[in-house]
Each structure stands twice: as structure tokens, then as C-alpha cells.
Amino acid sequence: MMRQILLVFVLAAGLGAGPLHGQTDPLRIVVTDMEGGAGTLIVTPDGESVLIDCGSHRSDARDAKRIADAARRLGVAKIDHLVITHFHRDHWGGLGQLAERIAIERFYDHGVRDRLPEDPQYPRYLAVYRRLSAGKRRTLRPGDSIPLRGHVRLRCVASDGEVLGGGSDECRRHPAAPPDPTDNARSIALVLELARFRAFFGGDITRNVEHALVCPVNRVGEVDLYQADHHGLQSSNHPLLLERLNPTVVVMHNGKRKGGGKATMTAFRRARALEAIFQLHKSLRYPAWNVPDRFIANVAPDASGTPIVVSVTARQDRFCVRLGFDGSPVSFRIRPGKQAPVAQAPVEQP
DSSP: OHHHHHHHHHHGGGSOOOOSSOSSOOEEEEEOOOSSSOOEEEEOTTSOEEEEOOOOOOTTOHHHHHHHHHHHHTTOSEEEEEEOOSOOHHHHTTHHHHHTTSEEEEEEESOOOSOOTTOTTHHHHHHHHHHHHTTSEEEOOTTOEEOOSTTEEEEEEEETTEEGGGOOHHHHHSOSSSOOOSGGGGOOEEEEEETTEEEEEOTTOOHHHHHHHHSSSOSSOOOSEEEOGGGGOTTSOOHHHHHHHOOSEEEEOOBTTBSOSHHHHHHHTTOTTOOEEEEEEOOSSOGGGOOOGGGEEEOSTTOOOOOEEEEEEGGGTEEEEEESTTSOOEEEEOOTTOOOOOOSOOOOOO
């Protein structure tokens, strides 16, 4: 697999990936560096913007500033759709600071609760969320789509612990891991599609939800791009999920000491079509399991802020990945013949 990675890297300059802004705008995805948090900005060819999570609240507003800067670089004046995958502070704590810097039109979540047992500060963040989302909020359920112009489709396949199609009783009787009582398990998971390109963004869903999405059938389908669930932590990224999603590229939005390691990297390599793994940070916790430096956005221990940028040109059947907005593109083919989602699980016999 590493030989394939090297070949892709060497050939990238000759594949005509082109600039981020061309005469036909591509679909663009920016995995911003929240240093162990999450904030992924998607801009469609029609200029519509979707932000999946918005990082942490910090005294220096670091995460909000990085998201706002990414929006500015892509020519985005507002966030049309903000999806909060779940209510952990590294995914939504930065909302108030972000709203001071860029307008947010619509909000999506898995359903609001008054309390979150694992976070005593949750009511404070919730008050900000309710104020900013008043009259503009929608709860997503599996099967719902976020309304986007043009040919881009963004569909919810998991929310609040439920998966598309309702899941399988047989698989529930044989769970993949002990029950997860935290809000991670209730994360929203999304599938993004443009023509033949398909990408998966699972928030922080943990193993039982991942298992339910692909057991006994694959409700997601195979993908070209997989943003690692839960920052690449070993409590997520179930090997069966990776085997059945079978991504060409994995992007891991890890931190210096969060995400990666033997179990995660081994799971990634269950994907038969895998050509490359990109990391936001070089892991200090699992140094033996880092990918080569040329696939890491922030290599030095004190490096931070460089995003991973994906650009999809569907007409050319290609997508490219850059480290930073001005990095050299590494180009990949949008795979033809990927397995489509299986809409309905087989009827179970009593």
C-alpha cells in the first residue's frame, strides 16, 4: 500500500488537478485544524457552504478564526448550513465566537436535550446555541437530506444512535462493543455525493453505530473519501466499517496526542482500495504509526493551523488532496463501479 502511496505522490504533478478556483468551480472540502476538535467546511460548485462542527471555545478564539479564514479563502461570506454532529465542546464550543465573525443561516443537530451528563458546562453552551439557532434549527433523522442547490447531495445516514433503515435486530443482539452512553454514539453521520464521488463524515460515532451502518448490509455504500470517525480514536473506526466503505483516501483530523495508533491504522488498511492516508498532525503519542511526513499537514511538534484541502472535479473524474491551500496536489481517480448503498436489510427469519 505504501508503494501505491509513493506512486500517487510522484505522479501528482502530471495529473492536471488544477487550482482551487478554475473556470468550472470544483466541490471543495477543508478539514480545518482544530487540534483534536472538528470543523470541516464544504463549498459546493454553486458556492453554497456547509460547515460540519465548529471547534472549541478558546480565549484566543483560535478555532473560530481558522474556520472564518478558510471561508474567506474560498470566497464564502456566510455559512449556509451548520451541522452540529453532537454536543461535545470540541465540536460546538466555538459557535459563539464563530458567529461573531461570519453569519450562520441554518442549523442542524440530532435533537437537543436539557442536560448532558458528561459535561457540566453543557447548559452554558446550550444557551448560546438556542439563542443563535432560534427559528433556524432542524433536527436531522436518518434518511433526511440537507437541501443544496445543484447536483450535490448531502444525506444523513445516522443520528441520535439510529441508522438508515432502522438497523438489524440480529446485529443489535450481537453488538460490536460495550454500549456507549455518551453523546458520541448519537453523532450525526453524513454522506456527501457529487456525480460518482462519495464521501463519509461520521462525527464521533462509536463502534456500535458504525457496526449497525454496515451490518448485515452496507447502508452507506463504498466511498472515495473517509474522514476518520472520532479523530481516529480506537473506540471508533470499526474494521468492518472500513472494509465495507472501502475508501480510496482517509483523512484523519487528529491531534498531536489524540487519534491514530495501531488499531486505527490497521482498521484503515482493511480498505482494499486504499491509496493514501492523510493526517492533520504527526502523532507524538503513536510515533511508530505515523504516515510519511509528506502526508501530514502539521509535522513539527509546534506546528499548527495547516488544513487538509480536498478539491473534487467531477467532470474529470478526479479529486485531489493538498496540505494547506497552496500545497502541491495529490490526485486520485474517482472510482467507477463503487458498491451503491443497500437500501433495505434482508428480512430476518424468526
